[in-house]
Amino acid sequence: MAGDLNLSNLSPAQPRKERKRVGRGLGSGKGRYSGRGIKGQKSRAGSHAMLAGFEGGQMPLAMRIPKLRGNTSKDAMPVGPFRTYTQPVNIRDLERFEAGEEVTPETLKAKGLIRSVRKDVKLLGVGEISVKLAVTVHGASATARKKLEAAGGTLTLLKEPKVKKVKHRAARPAAAEADEPEVEAEASAEETAAEPEGEE
Numbered sequence: 001m002a003g004d005l006n007l008s009n010l011s012p013a014q015p016r017k018e019r020k021r022v023g024r025g026l027g028s029g030k031g032r033y034s035g036r037g038i039k040g041q042k043s044r045a046g047s048h049a050m051l052a053g054f055e056g057g058q059m060p061l062a063m064r065i066p067k068l069r070g071n072t073s074k075d076a077m078p079v080g081p082f083r084t085y086t087q088p089v090n091i092r093d094l095e096r097f098e099a100g101e102e103v104t105p106e107t108l109k110a111k112g113l114i115r116s117v118r119k120d121v122k123l124l125g126v127g128e129i130s131v132k133l134a135v136t137v138h139g140a141s142a143t144a145r146k147k148l149e150a151a152g153g154t155l156t157l158l159k160e161p162k163v164k165k166v167k168h169r170a171a172r173p174a175a176a177e178a179d180e181p182e183v184e185a186e187a188s189a190e191e192t193a194a195e196p197e198g199e200e
Contacts, residue, residue, distance in 0.1 A: 086120045089113050091144050092127020094135070103135040120159070
């Protein structure tokens with residue numbers, strides 16, 4: 001049959017594309033400058049291996065824009081490598097729970113109020129609540145706690161709130177305070193001795 005395949009009529013399914021051979025004479029079309037043009041940065045070897053963000057020597061955008069301070073400090077959250085994220089849930093969103101029901105990150109996800117149980121949940125005080133609930137979340141605002149407890153509910157925090165450090169004035173040593181009366185007593189004794197005796 002004419003359609004039979006044999007070694008004389010085999011051909012690849014994908015036509016072969018010969019590689020570009022540059023610098024092989026002016027008649028080849030890619031001779032002399034090898035398709036790179038004359039001089040310039042792009043004619044040099046390694047010109048296409050520049051770092052991301054390189055703008056030809058001008059001041060890069062990353063250096064032109066202003067920066068936020070404290071991006072390496074834990075106290076500068078949510079800026080920097082120590083950034084944190086909490087999923088907000090407003091107090092009004094808890095109205096969809098039945099009275100006496102327990103509210104946890106798992107139940108909040110089941111109700112579609114949060115997306116993930118791997119991120120912290122914080123209860124915020126927007127809106128009102130009229131049902132009595134036992135809420136267990138990672139954090140809560142003072143307004144949310146007040147409204148929840150006013151409705152008869154309870155709040156349990158999975159993370160203890162941070163206690164702000166208050167600087168106190170250094171207390172005076174007890175030894176210094178104890179020495180003061182003795183100094184006053186000595187001064188009064190000297191004044192008594194210096195007074196002349198009155199005439200009788």
